[in-house]
Amino acid sequence: MRICVFCSSSGRIDRRYLDLAEETGKELARRGHTLVSGGATVSCMGAVARAARDGGAHTVGVIPRALVDVEIADDDAELVVTEDMRSRKGEMDRRSDAFLVLPGGLGTLEELFEIWTSRVLGMHEKPIAILDPYGLYEPLRDLMKHLLDEGFARPRIFDAIGWASTVTEAFDHLERTPVRLEATAEDYVESEP
Template sequence: MATLKSVCVYCGSGHGINPAYEAAASEFGRSLADEGIELVYGGGSVGLMGTLALSTLTAGGKVTGVIPQFLKDREVMLNDVTELITTGDMHERKRTMFERADAFVALPGGIGTLEEVVEMMTWSQLGQHEKPILLANVNRFWDPLIDLFEHMRQEAFLRPGLDVAFVVVDRVTDIVPRLREAVARRETLKGGQTEGDDATIERL
């Protein structure tokens, strides 16, 4: 039976204007530590990235930071992580984070956060992995992206066989339970059961 041992989290190197974003990052970090789940993230000490990592570490959790050499100064890497991996470029960074994680979570963030989570969706769409992907829709931050996906579906660019599978939750407390459910369901589907196309986006 597969278990959820590590989660890759994408989030902003800034805090955003709504205090709810930082509060969510802090709460999720504590949750990961309490559940004994390793945090894999971009290695920075600033913004939501720093809040998330420090919260996890302070609560006794394990944190692996992955950062390319050229970003060490720009994102002010966090030296106190459990393990810090320096990569040669962004491609190696993303591949390493992918390999280290059992699932992916996107907290609020900017272009980099968007690019990283959408890449994982693309890899999933192309059959390169079956790991769960979850949007933490804090203060409904991801609603415009979800609406865009629905627009793509209506315009027949997302269609059966090319669906994008992800989970959406509004509360931090629901993230770990939903990821565990997704991991368990993946194992069930491997056993021969099927799932309809209308289950592509799951919202709680």
């Protein structure tokens, strides 16, 4: 499989997140997958790519032209340079069979929400997993439950994604045949209270 990993490019994070990225890259390679990532050498992005390559995996990095110098483009990967962030996400999506979300910030959340929303709407059947051994995304999970309780979301939001606390569990989820989700008119029309 070609697995897209969304993760941090921040240099101010705790070492445990870098260790998690390295473990993820090693496991991806051990399982014989290809890595698709944000194409940077910094932080978790760089750690996952280096570990994957060290394990023998092919790596593809997709980076916007404006970030080539800022995030330090990963020239050891098959590097794809895009015009902007929107085309970056589209290219990462096109090149991937599954998505794995590691701890990250605003950019990681933005990538997660776009791919999660399109999965819920039945626009793709690619599996998605959030790897969260330290509880960083627990408030997000609680928010999604609250949106569900308040009628702003349907239960399928949780059918569209797997939550994992270990690297093994995350890859096991991605390698399973995904549940087919199909959007209905009910997903687009407000119902009576």
